[in-house]
Amino acid sequence: MGCDASVLLDDTSSFTGEKTAGPNVNSLRGYDVIDTIKSQLETVCPGVVSCADILAVAARDSVALLSGPSWPVQLGRRDSTTASFDGANTDLPSPLMDLSDLITSFSNKGFTAKEMVALSGSHTIGQARCLMFRNRVYNETSLDATLATSLKSNCPNTGGDDSLSSLDAITPVTFDNSYFKNLENNKGLLHSDQQLFSGGSTDSQVKTYSINAATFYADFASAMVKMGSLSPLTGSDGQIRTNCAKVN
Ligand code: HEM
Structure with missing residues (x-):
């Protein structure tokens, strides 16, 4: 839905998540990497670093580690309490597009x-x-x-x-x-x-x-x-998830 880690949420009884949307299913991977980072953070500094900020920093550091550029990552994004199956299906570009x-x-x-x-x-x-x-x-x-x-x-x-x-x-x-x-x-x-x-x-x-x-x-x-500042949740909106796959 934006830089709010909605993509990491599993389906619940109240919403269908984004993981099973057409562009993501059988495709998006690396959730385990995010979970490992999150559990280490929760051990040393519980309840402070959002899953959305982890994604933004991991993206930057992955590129830098592979000899690419680096950039400043503003922090303070908070995590969504819902996800949008429909948004993931309609808003992501397709590899078949002209x-x-x-x-x-x-x-x-x-x-x-x-x-x-x-x-x-x-x-x-x-x-x-x-x-x-x-x-x-x-x-x-x-x-x-x-x-x-x-x-x-x-x-x-x-x-x-x-x-x-x-x-x-x-x-x-x-x-x-x-x-x-x-x-x-x-x-x-x-x-x-x-x-x-x-x-x-x-x-x-x-x-x-x-x-x-x-x-x-x-x-x-x-x-x-710019992409890292797409509709973030800030202030008291959203939450800092304990487990990136689940709402607290
Ligand atoms: C221009 C529109 C884009 C289209 C249509 C597109 C489409 C795709 C597709 C179809 C894949 C392969 C997925 C699979 O087979 O499982 C892919 C992989 C990937 N895309 Fe894009 N993409 C686009 C833009 C972007 C952007 C803006 C980024 C990030 C800045 C990005 C980063 C990546 C990366 C890193 C992979 C490889 C993932 C992996 O190895 O697990 N793509 N993309």
Whole structure:
């Protein structure tokens, strides 16, 4: 629902959570990492650090540890007492979207197309399931033929929906600007990735970032600060959860 850790809540009798929404189910992972951080914090400093702040700091530190940029993370977010299954289904962009729908989806949350391109550079790390890019691998001519052949071995035409491939095939565990170089070489894994360099209005920005990593880092850091301030709960709103998966 915003930077309120609503995404971490399990279903309850009063609401269906976001974990089972289409874009998240069988996909979002790492809940165990957040739980470990939370339980260590509750031991040394109980009831002070929200799950929402943990997510914001973990995102920043993950990028920094993988040689990417760093940025200041404002703290004081509080955790939601509910979640929105419908919001997760309607508001998250799909990997099947074309550029205009991607732009609209980010604009609905107050982000410019420029910020969307910068934020998409996070696909320089991480993985995607075969289900998310099968159609691109088997049916799209805008995918590099050599990469398509190697992806097919791990993503058959039928079955293997959950088998993972790197979003950035060149440097999968380094936060660099190779995502943008990949796009210029038709090596975007998702349809939505390649849309950012497909003859449209965002091509020139992809070129800039592929040539200049420092510009990408600076724009990415600013956009992450902005994303980290999306509808936070503050003051006496919400709560500091004891267990990130459950309302107190
Ligand atoms: C532009 C619209 C976006 C679309 C359509 C999109 C879509 C996706 C999809 C389909 C996956 C793979 C999920 C799976 O197969 O399980 C993925 C992974 C990922 N996305 Fe995005 N994404 C977008 C923007 C972003 C943004 C703004 C960020 C963060 C700033 C981000 C960070 C990541 C990361 C880190 C992964 C890898 C996760 C992992 O390895 O577990 N994405 N994205």
